[in-house]
Amino acid sequence: MAIEVRIPTILRTYTGGQKAVEGSGSTIDELFKDLEARHPGIRERLVDETGELRRFVNVYLNDEDVRFLGGIATELGDGDSVTILPAVAGGAG
Amino acid sequence: MLAPMLTITRALHDQIVAHARADHPDEACGVVAGPAGSGRPERFIPMLNAARSPTFYEFDSTDLLKLYREMDDRDEEPVVIYHSHTATEAYPSRTDISYANEPGAHYVLVSTADTDDAGPFQFRSFRIVDGQVTEEDVQVVQAY
Numbered sequence: 001m002a003i004e005v006r007i008p009t010i011l012r013t014y015t016g017g018q019k020a021v022e023g024s025g026s027t028i029d030e031l032f033k034d035l036e037a038r039h040p041g042i043r044e045r046l047v048d049e050t051g052e053l054r055r056f057v058n059v060y061l062n063d064e065d066v067r068f069l070g071g072i073a074t075e076l077g078d079g080d081s082v083t084i085l086p087a088v089a090g091g092a093g
Numbered sequence: 094m095l096a097p098m099l100t101i102t103r104a105l106h107d108q109i110v111a112h113a114r115a116d117h118p119d120e121a122c123g124v125v126a127g128p129a130g131s132g133r134p135e136r137f138i139p140m141l142n143a144a145r146s147p148t149f150y151e152f153d154s155t156d157l158l159k160l161y162r163e164m165d166d167r168d169e170e171p172v173v174i175y176h177s178h179t180a181t182e183a184y185p186s187r188t189d190i191s192y193a194n195e196p197g198a199h200y201v202l203v204s205t206a207d208t209d210d211a212g213p214f215q216f217r218s219f220r221i222v223d224g225q226v227t228e229e230d231v232q233v234v235q236a237y
Binding site: 008009010056058060063065067083085086087088089090091092093 | 120122124140144146147148149150151152154155157158161174176178179180181185186187188189192193194195196197
């Protein structure tokens with residue numbers, strides 16, 4: 001099952017500079033484990049110790065934030081496109 | 094390589110300050126996009142602060158995807174990422190540093206802490222790379 005994954009600038013150090021890579025998996029969780037096998041280190045930037053998506057990383061299935069779908073368990077189909085974008089956030093705190 | 098300073102037009106500078114002022118006491122945020130690799134801020138894109146908070150900002154996630162797709166289609170990048178601090182100085186906070194994920198961008202901070210006296214507004218620019226903050230000069234010009 002081929003999924004196109006769009007990689008943000010900050011994570012392209014893991015993909016040899018590539019803006020988009022291919023992965024496979026029937027869920028976001030499986031896809032990220034597959035990405036880790038191909039691009040070691042990347043999964044830790046996306047997923048926290050409990051296995052959930054990091055709060056300040058946005059993951060989209062096609063046009064939809066997966067938080068509004070099934071989160072890390074969101075199901076994927078052949079030909080889907082996944083986009084990763086770090087949140088743009090901050091503030092006086 | 095980007096020049097070790099931010100060069101920005103008077104018009105864009107004033108738009109950023111006006112946005113910060115309009116959203117006070119909440120933090121305002123946005124981007125000035127420019128042609129990829131040029132380092133030249135050109136297209137002012139005010140963003141909604143989804144947090145609507147005086148101490149925090151976050152681009153709405155749907156707007157964020159739209160913004161990055163649009164920049165990609167136009168071969169642009171976020172040359173400037175700006176936000177305001179509404180009660181403190183225009184210097185990156187620990188929060189700002191930990192969520193700074195665009196090492197190529199100029200992070201502009203505007204302080205509206207003295208907005209009751211209508212200025213002067215602090216307008217400062219920084220590079221934030223791997224948690225390291227470097228302030229840079231701001232050169233305001235009439236045109237590029």
